Amino acid sequence: MIRRKLVAAALFFTLFGAIAFMPPFALLFRTNTRVLGVPLEAAYIFVVWILLILGARWFSRVLPDDNAAPADAQQDRSS
Amino acid sequence: MTLTADLVIATSVAYVGLLFLVAFLADRHTRRRAGGFLRSPFVYTLSISVYCTSWTFYGAVGSAARTGLEFVTIYLGPTLVFIGWWFILRRLVHISHSQRITSIADLLSSRFGKSGVLGVLVTLLAVIAIAPYIALQLKAVTSSIEAIAGASEFGRGSLEGWDEGGLAFGVAAGMAAFTILFGTRNVDANEQHHGVVAAIALEAVVKLTALIAVGVFVIYAGGGLEGVFTGAAAAGIDIYDTDTFGDRWIGSMLLAAAAIICLPRQFQVTVVENSDESHLRTASWAFPAYMLAMSLFILPIALYGLTIMPAGSNPDMFTLTLPLAAGQGGLALFAFIGGFSSATSMIILESIALSIMVSNHIVVPLMLRFGAEGHVGSDHGVRRLLLRARRVSIVLILFLGFGYFYLTRSSDALAPIGLISFTGVAQFLPAILAALFWRDASAKAAIAAISTGFLVWLWASFLPSFATSSPSVAAIMAEGPYGISWLRPQALFGLDMLDPLAHGVFWSLFANTTVLILGSLVTRQSALEHVQAALFIDMSGRSPSEPGSLHGSATTDDLLLVARRVLGQQRAFDLFSEEARQTGTAWTSLEPTPAFINRLERELAGSIGAASAHIMLSKVVSGGEVSLEEVMRMADETQQVIEHSQALERTSAQLRATAEKLEAANLQLREVDRQKDEFLSQVSHEVRTPMTAIRAFSEILLSERDLDESSVRSFVDTIHKESLRLTSLLDEILDVSALEKGDRVWEANLFDPERSLDQALRVCNALALHNGTTLQVTQRVDSAHVSGDADRLSQVLINLISNAIKYNNAPSPTVWIRSFIDGPHYCVEISDNGAGIPEAEQPRIFDKFYRGQRGRATAYAGAGLGLPISREILARMRGTLELVPSAAEGACFCMRLPLEMDARATG
Numbered sequence A: 001m002i003r004r005k006l007v008a009a010a011l012f013f014t015l016f017g018a019i020a021f022m023p024p025f026a027l028l029f030r031t032n033t034r035v036l037g038v039p040l041e042a043a044y045i046f047v048v049w050i051l052l053i054l055g056a057r058w059f060s061r062v063l064p065d066d067n068a069a070p071a072d073a074q075q076d077r078s079s
Numbered sequence B: 001m002t003l004t005a006d007l008v009i010a011t012s013v014a015y016v017g018l019l020f021l022v023a024f025l026a027d028r029h030t031r032r033r034a035g036g037f038l039r040s041p042f043v044y045t046l047s048i049s050v051y052c053t054s055w056t057f058y059g060a061v062g063s064a065a066r067t068g069l070e071f072v073t074i075y076l077g078p079t080l081v082f083i084g085w086w087f088i089l090r091r092l093v094h095i096s097h098s099q100r101i102t103s104i105a106d107l108l109s110s111r112f113g114k115s116g117v118l119g120v121l122v123t124l125l126a127v128i129a130i131a132p133y134i135a136l137q138l139k140a141v142t143s144s145i146e147a148i149a150g151a152s153e154f155g156r157g158s159l160e161g162w163d164e165g166g167l168a169f170g171v172a173a174g175m176a177a178f179t180i181l182f183g184t185r186n187v188d189a190n191e192q193h194h195g196v197v198a199a200i201a202l203e204a205v206v207k208l209t210a211l212i213a214v215g216v217f218v219i220y221a222g223g224g225l226e227g228v229f230t231g232a233a234a235a236g237i238d239i240y241d242t243d244t245f246g247d248r249w250i251g252s253m254l255l256a257a258a259a260i261i262c263l264p265r266q267f268q269v270t271v272v273e274n275s276d277e278s279h280l281r282t283a284s285w286a287f288p289a290y291m292l293a294m295s296l297f298i299l300p301i302a303l304y305g306l307t308i309m310p311a312g313s314n315p316d317m318f319t320l321t322l323p324l325a326a327g328q329g330g331l332a333l334f335a336f337i338g339g340f341s342s343a344t345s346m347i348i349l350e351s352i353a354l355s356i357m358v359s360n361h362i363v364v365p366l367m368l369r370f371g372a373e374g375h376v377g378s379d380h381g382v383r384r385l386l387l388r389a390r391r392v393s394i395v396l397i398l399f400l401g402f403g404y405f406y407l408t409r410s411s412d413a414l415a416p417i418g419l420i421s422f423t424g425v426a427q428f429l430p431a432i433l434a435a436l437f438w439r440d441a442s443a444k445a446a447i448a449a450i451s452t453g454f455l456v457w458l459w460a461s462f463l464p465s466f467a468t469s470s471p472s473v474a475a476i477m478a479e480g481p482y483g484i485s486w487l488r489p490q491a492l493f494g495l496d497m498l499d500p501l502a503h504g505v506f507w508s509l510f511a512n513t514t515v516l517i518l519g520s521l522v523t524r525q526s527a528l529e530h531v532q533a534a535l536f537i538d539m540s541g542r543s544p545s546e547p548g549s550l551h552g553s554a555t556t557d558d559l560l561l562v563a564r565r566v567l568g569q570q571r572a573f574d575l576f577s578e579e580a581r582q583t584g585t586a587w588t589s590l591e592p593t594p595a596f597i598n599r600l601e602r603e604l605a606g607s608i609g610a611a612s613a614h615i616m617l618s619k620v621v622s623g624g625e626v627s628l629e630e631v632m633r634m635a636d637e638t639q640q641v642i643e644h645s646q647a648l649e650r651t652s653a654q655l656r657a658t659a660e661k662l663e664a665a666n667l668q669l670r671e672v673d674r675q676k677d678e679f680l681s682q683v684s685h686e687v688r689t690p691m692t693a694i695r696a697f698s699e700i701l702l703s704e705r706d707l708d709e710s711s712v713r714s715f716v717d718t719i720h721k722e723s724l725r726l727t728s729l730l731d732e733i734l735d736v737s738a739l740e741k742g743d744r745v746w747e748a749n750l751f752d753p754e755r756s757l758d759q760a761l762r763v764c765n766a767l768a769l770h771n772g773t774t775l776q777v778t779q780r781v782d783s784a785h786v787s788g789d790a791d792r793l794s795q796v797l798i799n800l801i802s803n804a805i806k807y808n809n810a811p812s813p814t815v816w817i818r819s820f821i822d823g824p825h826y827c828v829e830i831s832d833n834g835a836g837i838p839e840a841e842q843p844r845i846f847d848k849f850y851r852g853q854r855g856r857a858t859a860y861a862g863a864g865l866g867l868p869i870s871r872e873i874l875a876r877m878r879g880t881l882e883l884v885p886s887a888a889e890g891a892c893f894c895m896r897l898p899l900e901m902d903a904r905a906t907g
Helices: A003-021 A040-062 A068-078 B005-031 B041-051 B054-083 B089-099 B104-111 B116-151 B164-183 B194-222 B224-234 B247-262 B264-272 B279-296 B298-308 B315-325 B329-369 B381-407 B415-437 B443-466 B471-479 B500-522 B527-537 B556-567 B569-583 B594-608 B610-620 B628-703 B709-741 B753-771 B790-806 B853-857 B866-876
Strands: B749-751 B774-779 B786-788 B814-822 B825-832 B880-883 B892-898
Touching (some): A003 B054, A040 B054, B005 B116, B005 B194, B041 B194, B041 B329, B054 B116, B054 B298, B054 B315, B054 B415, B089 B104, B089 B279, B089 B415, B089 B527, B104 B116, B104 B329, B116 B164, B116 B315, B116 B415, B116 B443, B116 B610, B164 B194, B194 B279, B194 B298, B194 B315, B247 B264, B247 B500, B315 B329, B329 B381, B329 B610, B381 B594, B415 B527, B443 B500, B556 B594, B556 B610, B569 B594, B594 B610, B749 B753, B753 B774, B753 B814, B790 B814, B790 B892
Parallel strands (some): B774 B814
Antiparallel strands (some): B749 B786, B814 B825
């Protein structure tokens, strides 16, 4: 994937994460059911949370290195 | 193991001692430049988890017990911000590194033109907004000690005689002393505190382990995860009682997302203490994972506590009281240390961050303004003043927190207090986002917006928290001030269907953002603001010559003096030696270049903030804050951009014009092409008629052998006449095309047109006689001078006169000819008393091959080229030929030629 698409993907990943945590989407899971005793909505929130962390881990590796940026900062600090 | 209050206090003190040792060792470690492990991304992530305070440790359980799942929003907001690190945090860290930002007040002040006012405002508001948060920590620590003391069979031990307020005061005082020892031992370069960060990281591990330990204990005691949940359900505790995904859910998620950016301590650990921008990469997933681990057992602990603890026990303390109730003294002590860790780490970092803001944005500017020269006279003057100011502000901040705690001590829950603070600091969010993304946001608008948001916050969120302790506040809450009901703090403008938290968040952020946007649209930025905005927005673009820097003259001695006061002897010396080495000059003859002054300013900004560093240096560097040349140069750059865009515009306009011309030319070409085709077909037609006749007669002559002499003669005569016609037609065509192409060389002599007219009259007299037409010359000019070809003019006149004769079918045909001078023109008018030219035909008579009705009817039918040729000839001589309305019924042609006024004209 090219850099621009990756960055866009990271943005939409975050936005969809936000949507998943918010009503009305989260309301879909507010049914009176339990998974291993845990209410479905709680289980849902935690599962999405875990997926977001895994996704973020992937993105943290593939998002491009801002070559100019660290170099600048390094120079600033050493100056 | 029996827990007593004394044991708990002794353990806390010992734990603090351990932290101090860790901090000390870490500082020494990094000072030896061997900071490897301490600068790892994981230590960075652990230090960010200072976000999880005793609010998380105790309050989240209480919140889960009261409102179910809602507590997770406090962690989901930051999770989203970290997952989207690329878009906000990365920019924030990068800009702060390159601009040597030391705090959130410094960030906003620096972006909005190094505005001192904004720095003061943000600092003051942050101190006020954080007070409830510090109160929360005090309350949590006090309550936890109380909980242990209350459960202990040995009573309160040495706490005998201390009430809750006294205990909180003691805790606050202890924390203040501890923080001063920890955080203000020196003024660090860049405000990085490696020792403190190491201690915070250790505390992060301790609090997480403690909470997980309690969680595992609860799961074990409750009979597994399912057991805990079903047990709670059996006891009638239903998490579906609360409206989970309502306005509070969205409101607190938004607040938490704002808080992770705006809280002074989060800014300190995430941005200021960041030693490598790539660490953010790891933190982007590791910090959410840490928060997930912290939240995992909250719900089970809360439900289990609700199930087995007696009614009325404080759910905020379940983490501690559950192990206590089960007789697990060791676990309870561990839990206490966990809670203590989370409170101390928050208090230490928050007060360090706030004290930096207070000293850099309030104390130093005051010192500079009132010129405390005596104070700063000594080498370490500024540094000592800074440290002293920081110590005083730490004490002040903690006791503000204590004051808030004291005034609101009767309200019991922890989480709502924290949310009040979150709403307060969230007022910085619009300005921060504008600083990062909106070039036109102006300082005036930012100041107005933050003030507005804060006033709404004070009214709608902060004030109501005193309702339990103050009857007058309670009255305002119920009736509104002076009975104005639409100003009720929790129902502004009558909006009372929202939860109070969501209500406060909505109105304060709405007012804040609106003022920021409208204000920025109507106000103008100062020059420095403009430059700073560009620096912040184009984060990768390096500024070509560091605009906004001080330009002017300063002696090296002055600069060294300032540097030594702020940075200390050694660092100042290093900085100047480095410059001397780079420029290759001796120390004594070092000339401070603008670049060096700029570097020094940033170096100073790392210690005392951008605005103060700017003021301080501008006192030494003569030449004003922004020199004239700098303004000129900035104007120049702007001008260049404008010129460039104008040039682009011009080029595109030219292209457009060229395209239009091309189109017009193309149209013309097509028209000419069409005319050419028409001309060709007319020529062919004209040539065909005589050719047909010639062919027919010659065929007859060839095939018929026995024709009589007279017939043969008549045929040959016809063939001869048709050949003549053909020749004259071809001559005319050649003539037209030559005239139109204009490639024939024209003789331009001065001559007398009257001679040409004489010649034309001579030629035409014969024709007139033959036709029985009277030629009447009514007026003549004696002599005139025109330039051109005399023979050609005769040709034109012959053509006109012979036309008038040939097409005149009146009973007594007459042609009138007159020549006269009309202003600068020599004119000849030829009119007749014939039928004239019908109006419909008039526009076409000068077209090639056009012959009017009349022309076709007569025997003298020409090719229809006479008039076009005449007109063309006159045009070559800069004259005109027109059909003019005549007095008589016939046609009247008028030709005009410009007179040559040249005296050389001799005829």
